[in-house]
Amino acid sequence: MATFIENIKMLNEQGELVETTITIDEGKIIAIGGQKPDGAQVIDGNGNFVAPGFVDVHVHLREPGFEHKETIATGTRSAARGGFTTICAMPNTKPVPDSVENLEYVKDLIKKSAVVRVLPYGSLTMNEAGEKRTNIAELKSHGAVAFSDDGVGVQQASTMYEQMKDAAKVGAIVVAHCEDNSLIYGGVMHEGKRNKELGLPGIPSVCESVQIARDVLLAEAAGARYHVCHVSTKESVRTVRDAKKAGIRVTAEVCPHHLLLEEMDIPSDDANWKMNPPLRSSEDKKALIEGLLDGTIDCIATDHAPHTQEEKCCGMVGAPFGIVGFETAFPLLYTNFVETGIFTLKQLVDWMTIKPAEIFDLPYGKIEVGASADLTIIDLNKEKTVDANEFYSKGRNTPFNGWKAKGWPVMTIFEGNVVYKEEE
Ligand SMILES: NC(=O)N[C@@H](CC(=O)O)C(=O)O
Numbered sequence: 401m402a403t404f405i406e407n408i409k410m411l412n413e414q415g416e417l418v419e420t421t422i423t424i425d426e427g428k429i430i431a432i433g434g435q436k437p438d439g440a441q442v443i444d445g446n447g448n449f450v451a452p453g454f455v456d457v458h459v460h461l462r463e464p465g466f467e468h469k470e471t472i473a474t475g476t477r478s479a480a481r482g483g484f485t486t487i488c489a490m491p492n493t494k495p496v497p498d499s500v501e502n503l504e505y506v507k508d509l510i511k512k513s514a515v516v517r518v519l520p521y522g523s524l525t526m527n528e529a530g531e532k533r534t535n536i537a538e539l540k541s542h543g544a545v546a547f548s549d550d551g552v553g554v555q556q557a558s559t560m561y562e563q564m565k566d567a568a569k570v571g572a573i574v575v576a577h578c579e580d581n582s583l584i585y586g587g588v589m590h591e592g593k594r595n596k597e598l599g600l601p602g603i604p605s606v607c608e609s610v611q612i613a614r615d616v617l618l619a620e621a622a623g624a625r626y627h628v629c630h631v632s633t634k635e636s637v638r639t640v641r642d643a644k645k646a647g648i649r650v651t652a653e654v655c656p657h658h659l660l661l662e663e664m665d666i667p668s669d670d671a672n673w674k675m676n677p678p679l680r681s682s683e684d685k686k687a688l689i690e691g692l693l694d695g696t697i698d699c700i701a702t703d704h705a706p707h708t709q710e711e712k713c714c715g716m717v718g719a720p721f722g723i724v725g726f727e728t729a730f731p732l733l734y735t736n737f738v739e740t741g742i743f744t745l746k747q748l749v750d751w752m753t754i755k756p757a758e759i760f761d762l763p764y765g766k767i768e769v770g771a772s773a774d775l776t777i778i779d780l781n782k783e784k785t786v787d788a789n790e791f792y793s794k795g796r797n798t799p800f801n802g803w804k805a806k807g808w809p810v811m812t813i814f815e816g817n818v819v820y821k822e823e824e
């Protein structure tokens with residue numbers, strides 16, 4: 401039976417909101433702006449905004465291996481609540497999808513319990529240990545969406561170079577967490593002003609940028625497509641900008657928290673403010689915003705990284721890096737960047753839908769006839785306070801608890817089915 405969504409507004413090419421209707425059948429969009437087909441089930445959009453389901457190319461679902469932090473079931477429900485319908489799962493699980501067998505195992509788990517589309521990464525090295533290289537061609541043919549050792553940087557240039565050459569042969573994308581281990585210095589936050597005030601060890605900006613600089617040169621030499629994870633420093637932005645100018649096939653993502661927060665916002669030695677890369681300086685934050693606006697940075701990804709309260713209870717030094725992101729990403733960005741006139745609504749939506757989809761060759765992230773019926777209905781006027789205790793994610797680790805924001809998803813539709821509906 402067809403579903404007819406009425407009383408809804410969508411963005412046109414000019415970035416204006418226009419009233420429309422959307423008709424869905426068999427999981428696909430079959431009409432935009434048409435009349436209700438006879439017998440169709442009706443969804444009242446209540447005059448709200450409808451966006452393509454969000455696409456997040458950088459998330460951690462923790463299953464298999466770390467189900468106490470998150471499972472595919474809880475993580476994908478959290479994604480749906482945040483308006484995400486396509487998410488790419490990083491391979492730092494146990495086991496790591498570094499072989500066809502392990503990848504098939506992860507795909508089975510996804511099939512069993514995901515409520516949105518989950519596309520698994522393959523790793524670049526066996527067990528993400530940085531030594532033995534994985535078989536990119538084989539993993540790609542079994543459905544790995546891209547390749548990364550996220551969680552750690554690939555330390556050896558030759559390992560990265562060889563993997564890039566293999567990736568180039570089969571059109572695979574190499575996605576890099578850039579971090580030079582010799583420049584971490586045991587740091588738990590940015591090496592700047594605030595870490596000194598708090599008496600905590602710092603991670604200098606070069607720890608990230610130096611590896612991006614190496615990698616863009618390797619990508620050029622290998623002829624590979626290269627995507628940089630969670631860019632956090634102004635030097636990283638400049639390096640990506642220069643590489644693009646030189647014609648190197650590089651793309652980059654930025655996380656909501658790096659756009660919204662800076663080191664001086666960290667109130668105390670609280671591990672809900674600990675993530676990798678760390679919150680940088682206000683100049684870095686400014687450079688990230690400029691980088692998005694001038695096209696140096698291509699898209700936004702949450703790096704949703706749930707950890708338990710026990711792990712995050714007791715200060716930064718002992719805690720793992722990472723914060724959750726699905727359920728706050730859009731409202732926080734909408735409120736702080738669109739309502740303030742820094743981004744247009746179309747820019748923000750594009751950075752969370754069509755842009756990441758294009759980089760990763762995914763046929764999602766747009767509302768058009770024939771596309772998968774993946775939609776997010778958002779109440780742009782609805783104001784709510786972030787309450788970590790009501791997250792669908794198992795993770796409560798967010799620095800945004802208590803923030804007021806507008807623009808909350810009220811319904812998420814995946815392949816024509818309602819996978820999230822706001823509880824009244
Ligand atoms: N971002 C983080 O702080 N943590 C991520 C790993 C990663 O993205 O590097 C995690 O898996 O917890």
Ligand SMILES: [Zn+2]
Nearest residue numbers: 550551577629
């Ligand atoms: Zn990372």
Ligand SMILES: [Zn+2]
Nearest residue numbers: 490550551703
């Ligand atoms: Zn990550």
